[in-house]
Amino acid sequence: MKESMIRGADIVVQSLIAEQAEIIFGYPGGAIMPVYDALYDYHEQIKHVLTRHEQGAIHAAQGYARVSGKVGVCLATSGPGATNLITGLADAQIDSTPLVCITGQVAAHLLGTDAFQETDVVGISMPGTKWNIQVRRVEDIAPAIAKGFYIARSGRPGPVLIDITKNAQVDFGEMNYTPCLGFRSYKVHLPVEKTSIQKAAELINQSERPYVLYGQGVVLGKAETELKFFLDKTGIPAASTLLGSGALSQDHPCFVGKLGMHGNYAPNILTNQCDVLIAVGMRFDDRVTGDLKRYAKQAKVIHLELDPSEINKNVKADVPVLGDCKESLSMLTEAVEKKSHPDWLAKFRELEELEKEAVMQHDISPTKTGLTMGEVINQINQYKADDAVLVTDVGQHQMIAWRYFNYKKPHTQITSGGLGTMGFALPAALGAQLYDYSRQVICVLGDGGIQMTIQELGTIMQTKAPVKIVLLNNNYLGMVRQWQQMFFDKRYSFTELDNPDFIKIAEAYGIKAQRIKSREGLTEAIEDMLIYDGSYFLEVMVEKEDNVFPMIATGCSVEEVRLS
Amino acid sequence: MKRYTIFVITENFIGILNRITIIFTRRGINIDALTASESRVDGIHRITIEVTTSEEMVIQLVNQIEKVIDVIKAFYHEDEGVVYQEIALYKIPVTRLDGGLEKIIRQHNAKIIAAEPQFVVLELTGHKEQTQELLEILKGYGLLEFARSGRVAVAKRMVTIDDFIK
Numbered sequence: 001m002k003e004s005m006i007r008g009a010d011i012v013v014q015s016l017i018a019e020q021a022e023i024i025f026g027y028p029g030g031a032i033m034p035v036y037d038a039l040y041d042y043h044e045q046i047k048h049v050l051t052r053h054e055q056g057a058i059h060a061a062q063g064y065a066r067v068s069g070k071v072g073v074c075l076a077t078s079g080p081g082a083t084n085l086i087t088g089l090a091d092a093q094i095d096s097t098p099l100v101c102i103t104g105q106v107a108a109h110l111l112g113t114d115a116f117q118e119t120d121v122v123g124i125s126m127p128g129t130k131w132n133i134q135v136r137r138v139e140d141i142a143p144a145i146a147k148g149f150y151i152a153r154s155g156r157p158g159p160v161l162i163d164i165t166k167n168a169q170v171d172f173g174e175m176n177y178t179p180c181l182g183f184r185s186y187k188v189h190l191p192v193e194k195t196s197i198q199k200a201a202e203l204i205n206q207s208e209r210p211y212v213l214y215g216q217g218v219v220l221g222k223a224e225t226e227l228k229f230f231l232d233k234t235g236i237p238a239a240s241t242l243l244g245s246g247a248l249s250q251d252h253p254c255f256v257g258k259l260g261m262h263g264n265y266a267p268n269i270l271t272n273q274c275d276v277l278i279a280v281g282m283r284f285d286d287r288v289t290g291d292l293k294r295y296a297k298q299a300k301v302i303h304l305e306l307d308p309s310e311i312n313k314n315v316k317a318d319v320p321v322l323g324d325c326k327e328s329l330s331m332l333t334e335a336v337e338k339k340s341h342p343d344w345l346a347k348f349r350e351l352e353e354l355e356k357e358a359v360m361q362h363d364i365s366p367t368k369t370g371l372t373m374g375e376v377i378n379q380i381n382q383y384k385a386d387d388a389v390l391v392t393d394v395g396q397h398q399m400i401a402w403r404y405f406n407y408k409k410p411h412t413q414i415t416s417g418g419l420g421t422m423g424f425a426l427p428a429a430l431g432a433q434l435y436d437y438s439r440q441v442i443c444v445l446g447d448g449g450i451q452m453t454i455q456e457l458g459t460i461m462q463t464k465a466p467v468k469i470v471l472l473n474n475n476y477l478g479m480v481r482q483w484q485q486m487f488f489d490k491r492y493s494f495t496e497l498d499n500p501d502f503i504k505i506a507e508a509y510g511i512k513a514q515r516i517k518s519r520e521g522l523t524e525a526i527e528d529m530l531i532y533d534g535s536y537f538l539e540v541m542v543e544k545e546d547n548v549f550p551m552i553a554t555g556c557s558v559e560e561v562r563l564s
Numbered sequence: 565m566k567r568y569t570i571f572v573i574t575e576n577f578i579g580i581l582n583r584i585t586i587i588f589t590r591r592g593i594n595i596d597a598l599t600a601s602e603s604r605v606d607g608i609h610r611i612t613i614e615v616t617t618s619e620e621m622v623i624q625l626v627n628q629i630e631k632v633i634d635v636i637k638a639f640y641h642e643d644e645g646v647v648y649q650e651i652a653l654y655k656i657p658v659t660r661l662d663g664g665l666e667k668i669i670r671q672h673n674a675k676i677i678a679a680e681p682q683f684v685v686l687e688l689t690g691h692k693e694q695t696q697e698l699l700e701i702l703k704g705y706g707l708l709e710f711a712r713s714g715r716v717a718v719a720k721r722m723v724t725i726d727d728f729i730k
Contacts, residue, residue: 122579127586131633134578151633184729185575185636309627 029077032104058088130158217281423452
């Protein structure tokens with residue numbers, strides 16, 4: 001054996017360092033122990049955070065990736081360690097989050113024999129990863145990690161899983177790391193075609209009622225400035241998807257609100273009145289479009305998109321503009337005429353007034369005694385930093401927080417969009433906070449979701465991550481209850497929760513905690529929380545049976561959005 | 565609903581076939597036939613998949629197949645756009661071999677490729693309709709076993725693998 005040879009486990013860690021990974025979220029176990037042993041030697045070069053469950057590790061890696069724009073890294077053992085990553089992988093896949101997850105695997109000679117903690121994680125994770133691979137030989141470790149990082153972060157980002165057998169971790173091999181710069185079967189994206197830009201520009205120039213819908217693609221493509229310049233020049237009203245929020249400051253004069261099932265009134269209704277629809281980095285999710293047969297049929301559709309398989313998937317594009325939207329947006333800005341659309345924009349503002357009267361008044365300045373989720377978020381807006389990150393779970397609180405949070409900067413919206421994973425918020429907030437201790441990270445969640453990953457309070461305690469946790473407690477699985485009320489004759493089947501004393505739980509983890517039951521003291525509590533130096537747990541008891549509106553019920557058209 | 569042949573040019577990696585077939589599973593599309601083989605270029609495989617579906621669906625399938633990291637290229641053709649063959653083997657008991665059967669073999673251009681003391685094996689290459697026709701006839705001759713391959717096909721379009729791996 002040559003002296004320059006090192007163990008496979010060292011190659012794993014050195015490869016991660018070579019990819020400039022700063023932090024690993026993980027949980028040890030038998031089949032990954034050699035890598036954990038190696039980590040002991042590298043603690044000055046790379047940080048490891050021990051979560052309390054592998055699902056916590058992967059959601060934390062997602063939170064880290066979403067706030068930083070970097071690849072999140074996650075480490076787990078074979079068998080149950082690996083299967084506990086699956087929800088996070090599926091979540092990252094549908095929300096295009098770059099991750100590299102490394103799992104240990106039983107030794108190669110035991111594969112297929114039902115060995116202890118053996119599971120076919122490559123098979124199980126295949127549909128939920130952008131790419132995955134099993135590495136059985138030490139010499140294949142570094143190339144697999146290099147390729148994994150390249151695939152995770154390039155093109156449309158996504159999660160990668162690398163399963164490494166134990167023998168490969170303990171065998172000795174050479175470490176000469178070569179970053180992956182591409183390979184023949186993988187086209188990152190197509191170059192933007194000038195002809196498609198010209199066609200799009202013609203449509204936009206002739207349009208009287210153009211309308212921009214922007215999604216997370218703008219953030220992933222780092223095209224926020226290009227979007228702003230495009231809107232500055234064209235004056236086109238622009239609405240955001242759930243994950244697109246933050247790509248454009250809500251203070252921008254063209255910003256008209258949010259799209260979809262619980263988005264704003266005007267942006268939904270007017271989708272069916274525009275003459276040209278310009279979709280940027282969004283995929284026409286069913287929660288955005290409602291009934292596709294009655295979605296924007298009157299409009300010519302221009303679709304700026306990186307992923308060719310998204311073109312015509314849900315909505316037929318008259319002018320598809322394939323490629324990186326950072327490039328295509330600036331080319332399009334060049335090609336279009338300077339314009340403004342005051343009358344068309346005024347239509348949005350008119351309808352916004354209706355929503356203010358019918359919904360926002362109740363949500364933000366309620367006259368009833370019970371606290372609403374909306375007024376909590378509205379109070380947070382008054383005191384939060386401009387670049388405060390909002391991390392939410394899934395359900396009523398998620399929709400309300402999204403509706404009322406004032407997004408000003410990119411990478412401030414972290415939520416489980418496509419998959420709708422309850423339990424996402426607490427670990428994701430931890431991951432986001434660990435990227436930058438000085439950034440305000442506000443984790444808003446419900447009493448259902450928090451209990452799915454509540455064990456991560458332990459990781460928050462151990463890392464001293466100063467996450468601000470806002471629990472909006474209505475003692476219900478609120479969104480399901482709302483549907484039961486509206487569509488299932490108020491048959492509240494298994495949605496009411498008998499909850500523990502959350503304050504005692506938070507305090508048991510050494511986290512400063514406070515409970516608010518009435519309007520007096522809310523403002524002060526939020527102010528206290530946001531200036532507090534350290535993690536903080538604020539429980540707000542909210543109205544038990546409040547509903548989220550506007551709403552486009554399943555199967556309805558965007559123009560059938562209800563205010564009550 | 566129409567019959568389409570999907571061609572997939574891939575790297576020769578473990579699990580690639582699985583990655584492709586789950587795309588059909590997700591959409592609930594039945595694969596009528598599938599063949600996989602090495603191409604004329606080292607390390608590159610070609611998979612030929614036959615499906616009966618709408619053109620809209622076949623476009624979505626092809627787009628999603630092409631998105632698989634180790635897939636180099638995926639495309640589809642209708643029957644008119646491809647030259648294809650299938651091979652069928654028929655196992656018949658020797659006791660039924662007579663003048664009538666000999667005539668049938670000749671008429672269908674089938675071949676006897678194996679003769680054992682108890683049985684003979686016939687081979688017929690052609691389109692499914694042809695191999696099916698012979699199958700129906702041979703059922704009357706005590707057919708013991710029948711096996712038919714998936715479609716092997718080449719596109720009429722003048723492109724080659726080299727165009728995709730440039």
